[in-house]
Amino acid sequence: MADSTAPSEPVQDRRTDLPTSAEETLHTGYVMDLVAESVDLGTGGEVRREFVRHPGAVAVVALDAQERVALLHQYRHPVRSSLWEVPAGLLDVPGEPLQAAAARELAEEADLRAGTWHTLVDFYTTPGGSDERIRIFLARDLTEVPEAERHDREAEEIGMELRWIPLADAVAAALAGRMHNPSTVTGVLAAHAAHADSWSALRPAEAPWTPPWHREER
Structure with missing residues (x-):
């Protein structure tokens, strides 16, 4: 398999802000909330993702x-x-x-x-x-x-x-x-x-x- 990464490019995570819609809070907790968002993946279409929102x-x-x-x-x-x-x-x-x-x-x-x-x-x-x-x-x-x-x-x-x-x-x-x-x-x-x-x-x-x-x- 061909390596698509240029040799001089470091391996590094990058911020990617994909379009989101229909944000919904499913549960509000004492520390954490459970939320749902619809995110547009582009060629992957729009999908719904549920996740825990945490203060860090x-x-x-x-x-x-x-x-x-x-x-x-x-x-x-x-x-x-x-x-x-x-x-x-x-x-x-x-x-x-x-x-x-x-x-x-x-x-x-x-x-x-x-x-x-x-x-x-x-x-x-x-x-x-x-x-x-x-x-x-x-x-x-x-x-x-x-x-x-x-x-x-x-x-x-x-x-x-x-x-x-x-x-x-x-x-x-x-x-x-x-x-x-x-x-x-x-x-x-x-x-x-x-x-x-x-x-x-x-x-x-x-x-x-x-x-x-x-x-x-x-």
Whole structure:
């Protein structure tokens, strides 16, 4: 099969705004909505697509001086499982920058602050069924939040166990199928790859989402 990509052209996702019509909100939820849109695919005709509209989220691979990753053990009801996860949370504060949201979640969930921040990796969780995006940050130069300033946790966050796992062991757990949270698996594998490259490919914490997110204004 002929390669239609020019050798000099990088592999990169691109924003594509196809004409849509008949947008309908099928369900309005506490965090997420279920919507339906009719989209004109051009030669593929018009099709109806139902998907979850999501505010987006951030996650943090917090790496200490011994190259250990901070993991939290948290119950997730939809999958009826207690999962090992990196600190993460919703973009539910209007106008809050991504890195500020990540710092807030790191402090609230793991009682940690970081002196050094980088963008590690960006991804869509389920692009065929949701517009949820997640940015994973790498946080280093860690210190503990003073006990008097710590967040009062609630719901599933009460009693979460924090465990420090060597990065290599976290990678092994992901590859062996012993961890399943997407931010954790994606984050530890990305951190492992970045570390192997001496962190040279890390982007700044304020790096833009590319291509621009189609709901950036929300």
